[in-house]
Amino acid sequence: MQLLCSLDTLPTDTSKGFQLNDISLLAVNKHDNIHVYLNQCPHRGVPLEWQPDQFLDLDKNFIQCATHGALFRIEDGECIAGPCPGEMLTSIPTKIDQGQIWVNLPST
Template sequence: MKFLCPSDTLAPNSSRGFDIDGHKLLAVRRDGIAYFYRNRCPHRGVPLEWQPDHFLDASASLIQCATHGALFLIESGECIAGPCAGQSLTALPGREDEQGLWVEL
Protein backbone atom coordinates (compact mmCIF):
# COMPACT_ATOMS: atom_id res chain seq x y z
CA MET A 1 0.00 0.00 0.00
CA LYS A 2 1.20 3.49 -0.89
CA PHE A 3 0.41 6.50 1.31
CA LEU A 4 -1.50 9.24 -0.56
CA CYS A 5 -2.29 12.01 1.90
CA PRO A 6 -3.69 12.88 5.32
CA SER A 7 -7.48 12.40 5.48
CA ASP A 8 -8.22 16.10 5.98
CA THR A 9 -6.68 17.01 2.60
CA LEU A 10 -9.59 15.25 0.83
CA ALA A 11 -12.60 17.33 1.86
CA PRO A 12 -16.21 16.04 1.65
CA ASN A 13 -17.54 15.98 -1.94
CA SER A 14 -14.14 16.80 -3.40
CA SER A 15 -11.46 15.15 -5.52
CA ARG A 16 -7.67 15.14 -5.72
CA GLY A 17 -5.21 13.86 -8.25
CA PHE A 18 -1.98 12.04 -7.45
CA ASP A 19 1.07 10.78 -9.31
CA ILE A 20 2.55 7.88 -7.38
CA ASP A 21 5.59 6.16 -8.91
CA GLY A 22 4.41 7.22 -12.38
CA HIS A 23 0.83 6.04 -11.80
CA LYS A 24 -1.75 8.80 -12.23
CA LEU A 25 -4.76 8.32 -9.98
CA LEU A 26 -7.56 10.21 -8.30
CA ALA A 27 -9.35 10.04 -5.00
CA VAL A 28 -12.92 11.25 -4.44
CA ARG A 29 -14.73 11.59 -1.10
CA ARG A 30 -18.50 11.09 -1.07
CA ASP A 31 -20.65 10.54 2.03
CA GLY A 32 -17.51 10.13 4.14
CA ILE A 33 -16.08 7.36 1.96
CA ALA A 34 -12.95 7.71 -0.18
CA TYR A 35 -12.93 6.08 -3.64
CA PHE A 36 -9.78 5.53 -5.72
CA TYR A 37 -9.43 5.25 -9.52
CA ARG A 38 -6.79 5.36 -12.21
CA ASN A 39 -6.79 8.83 -13.78
CA ARG A 40 -7.53 7.53 -17.26
CA CYS A 41 -10.71 7.87 -19.30
CA PRO A 42 -11.72 4.52 -20.86
CA HIS A 43 -12.72 6.36 -24.06
CA ARG A 44 -9.39 7.87 -25.12
CA GLY A 45 -7.01 6.97 -22.31
CA VAL A 46 -6.50 10.62 -21.40
CA PRO A 47 -6.37 12.13 -17.90
CA LEU A 48 -9.79 13.19 -16.60
CA GLU A 49 -9.27 16.47 -14.79
CA TRP A 50 -10.23 19.99 -15.91
CA GLN A 51 -7.54 21.62 -13.77
CA PRO A 52 -5.34 20.08 -11.06
CA ASP A 53 -7.58 18.24 -8.56
CA HIS A 54 -10.82 19.08 -10.46
CA PHE A 55 -12.45 15.78 -11.45
CA LEU A 56 -16.11 16.42 -10.53
CA ASP A 57 -19.01 17.93 -12.44
CA ALA A 58 -20.61 21.22 -11.32
CA SER A 59 -22.88 19.43 -8.82
CA ALA A 60 -19.91 17.46 -7.35
CA SER A 61 -22.04 14.32 -7.72
CA LEU A 62 -20.28 12.69 -10.70
CA ILE A 63 -16.73 12.32 -11.99
CA GLN A 64 -16.50 14.12 -15.34
CA CYS A 65 -13.92 13.75 -18.12
CA ALA A 66 -12.70 17.16 -19.26
CA THR A 67 -12.04 15.98 -22.83
CA HIS A 68 -15.48 14.77 -23.98
CA GLY A 69 -17.69 15.28 -20.91
CA ALA A 70 -18.23 11.61 -20.04
CA LEU A 71 -19.86 11.20 -16.61
CA PHE A 72 -18.93 8.46 -14.15
CA LEU A 73 -20.57 7.31 -10.90
CA ILE A 74 -18.35 8.11 -7.93
CA GLU A 75 -19.21 4.88 -6.10
CA SER A 76 -18.49 2.45 -8.98
CA GLY A 77 -16.66 4.34 -11.73
CA GLU A 78 -19.31 3.27 -14.26
CA CYS A 79 -19.76 5.65 -17.20
CA ILE A 80 -23.43 6.68 -17.37
CA ALA A 81 -23.20 9.32 -20.13
CA GLY A 82 -20.82 10.16 -22.94
CA PRO A 83 -18.78 8.32 -25.56
CA CYS A 84 -17.74 5.49 -23.21
CA ALA A 85 -21.18 4.77 -21.69
CA GLY A 86 -21.22 1.27 -20.20
CA GLN A 87 -17.46 1.23 -19.63
CA SER A 88 -15.87 2.01 -16.28
CA LEU A 89 -12.93 3.73 -14.69
CA THR A 90 -10.36 1.35 -13.23
CA ALA A 91 -10.98 1.18 -9.48
CA LEU A 92 -8.01 0.78 -7.16
CA PRO A 93 -8.15 -0.90 -3.76
CA GLY A 94 -7.57 1.57 -0.96
CA ARG A 95 -8.27 2.27 2.66
CA GLU A 96 -8.40 5.05 5.18
CA ASP A 97 -6.97 4.91 8.69
CA GLU A 98 -5.81 7.36 11.38
CA GLN A 99 -2.75 8.28 9.26
CA GLY A 100 -4.77 9.04 6.13
CA LEU A 101 -5.49 7.58 2.70
CA TRP A 102 -3.67 4.57 1.24
CA VAL A 103 -3.94 2.93 -2.18
CA GLU A 104 -2.71 -0.28 -3.74
CA LEU A 105 -1.24 0.13 -7.23
Protein backbone atom coordinates in the same frame (compact mmCIF):
# COMPACT_ATOMS: atom_id res chain seq x y z
CA MET B 1 -0.01 -0.57 0.38
CA GLN B 2 1.28 2.95 -0.14
CA LEU B 3 0.32 6.13 1.63
CA LEU B 4 -1.72 8.40 -0.65
CA CYS B 5 -2.48 11.29 1.72
CA SER B 6 -3.96 12.35 5.00
CA LEU B 7 -7.75 12.21 5.13
CA ASP B 8 -7.66 15.91 6.11
CA THR B 9 -6.31 16.84 2.65
CA LEU B 10 -9.46 15.47 0.97
CA PRO B 11 -12.49 17.20 2.53
CA THR B 12 -15.95 15.80 1.87
CA ASP B 13 -17.36 16.38 -1.64
CA THR B 14 -13.96 17.22 -3.16
CA SER B 15 -11.56 15.56 -5.58
CA LYS B 16 -7.81 15.63 -5.85
CA GLY B 17 -5.18 14.31 -8.25
CA PHE B 18 -2.06 12.42 -7.18
CA GLN B 19 1.07 11.03 -8.80
CA LEU B 20 2.54 7.90 -7.15
CA ASN B 21 5.29 5.82 -8.76
CA ASP B 22 4.56 7.41 -12.16
CA ILE B 23 0.89 6.42 -11.84
CA SER B 24 -1.68 9.21 -12.10
CA LEU B 25 -4.60 8.83 -9.67
CA LEU B 26 -7.70 10.72 -8.70
CA ALA B 27 -9.39 10.52 -5.32
CA VAL B 28 -12.91 11.63 -4.45
CA ASN B 29 -14.42 12.07 -1.01
CA LYS B 30 -18.17 11.67 -1.48
CA HIS B 31 -20.06 11.99 1.82
CA ASP B 32 -16.94 10.77 3.70
CA ASN B 33 -16.54 7.72 1.46
CA ILE B 34 -13.19 7.66 -0.34
CA HIS B 35 -12.98 6.42 -3.93
CA VAL B 36 -9.68 6.22 -5.84
CA TYR B 37 -9.29 5.56 -9.58
CA LEU B 38 -6.60 5.70 -12.21
CA ASN B 39 -6.71 9.16 -13.78
CA GLN B 40 -7.41 7.79 -17.23
CA CYS B 41 -10.56 7.91 -19.32
CA PRO B 42 -11.46 4.42 -20.59
CA HIS B 43 -12.59 5.94 -23.92
CA ARG B 44 -9.46 7.84 -24.96
CA GLY B 45 -6.89 7.02 -22.27
CA VAL B 46 -6.43 10.71 -21.45
CA PRO B 47 -6.40 12.37 -18.00
CA LEU B 48 -9.86 13.31 -16.74
CA GLU B 49 -9.44 16.65 -14.96
CA TRP B 50 -10.41 20.08 -16.25
CA GLN B 51 -7.74 21.79 -14.17
CA PRO B 52 -5.60 20.44 -11.33
CA ASP B 53 -7.83 18.63 -8.81
CA GLN B 54 -11.05 19.37 -10.76
CA PHE B 55 -12.56 16.00 -11.63
CA LEU B 56 -16.20 16.52 -10.65
CA ASP B 57 -19.16 17.94 -12.55
CA LEU B 58 -20.65 21.25 -11.36
CA ASP B 59 -23.07 19.55 -8.95
CA LYS B 60 -20.29 17.27 -7.60
CA ASN B 61 -22.40 14.19 -8.34
CA PHE B 62 -20.19 12.59 -11.02
CA ILE B 63 -16.60 12.38 -12.21
CA GLN B 64 -16.54 14.16 -15.58
CA CYS B 65 -14.03 13.73 -18.38
CA ALA B 66 -12.73 17.10 -19.58
CA THR B 67 -12.07 15.77 -23.09
CA HIS B 68 -15.58 14.70 -24.08
CA GLY B 69 -17.83 15.24 -21.05
CA ALA B 70 -18.42 11.58 -20.16
CA LEU B 71 -19.92 11.16 -16.69
CA PHE B 72 -18.80 8.41 -14.33
CA ARG B 73 -20.50 7.40 -11.09
CA ILE B 74 -18.28 8.25 -8.15
CA GLU B 75 -19.29 5.10 -6.26
CA ASP B 76 -18.13 2.53 -8.84
CA GLY B 77 -16.56 4.44 -11.78
CA GLU B 78 -19.12 3.29 -14.36
CA CYS B 79 -19.73 5.61 -17.32
CA ILE B 80 -23.40 6.56 -17.40
CA ALA B 81 -23.30 9.27 -20.11
CA GLY B 82 -21.04 10.13 -23.03
CA PRO B 83 -19.23 8.07 -25.66
CA CYS B 84 -18.33 5.09 -23.44
CA PRO B 85 -21.48 4.00 -21.53
CA GLY B 86 -20.93 0.92 -19.41
CA GLU B 87 -17.14 1.25 -19.45
CA MET B 88 -15.45 1.61 -16.09
CA LEU B 89 -12.72 3.72 -14.56
CA THR B 90 -10.01 1.52 -13.06
CA SER B 91 -10.65 1.34 -9.32
CA ILE B 92 -7.71 1.35 -6.91
CA PRO B 93 -8.09 -0.67 -3.68
CA THR B 94 -8.11 1.77 -0.77
CA LYS B 95 -7.89 1.53 3.00
CA ILE B 96 -8.33 4.22 5.67
CA ASP B 97 -6.16 3.76 8.74
CA GLN B 98 -5.60 6.29 11.53
CA GLY B 99 -6.65 9.25 9.41
CA GLN B 100 -4.50 8.22 6.42
CA ILE B 101 -5.60 7.04 2.97
CA TRP B 102 -3.63 4.02 1.71
CA VAL B 103 -3.77 2.57 -1.80
CA ASN B 104 -2.73 -0.69 -3.41
CA LEU B 105 -1.23 0.35 -6.74
CA PRO B 106 -1.33 -1.93 -9.80
CA SER B 107 1.93 -3.42 -11.03
CA THR B 108 3.48 -1.42 -13.85
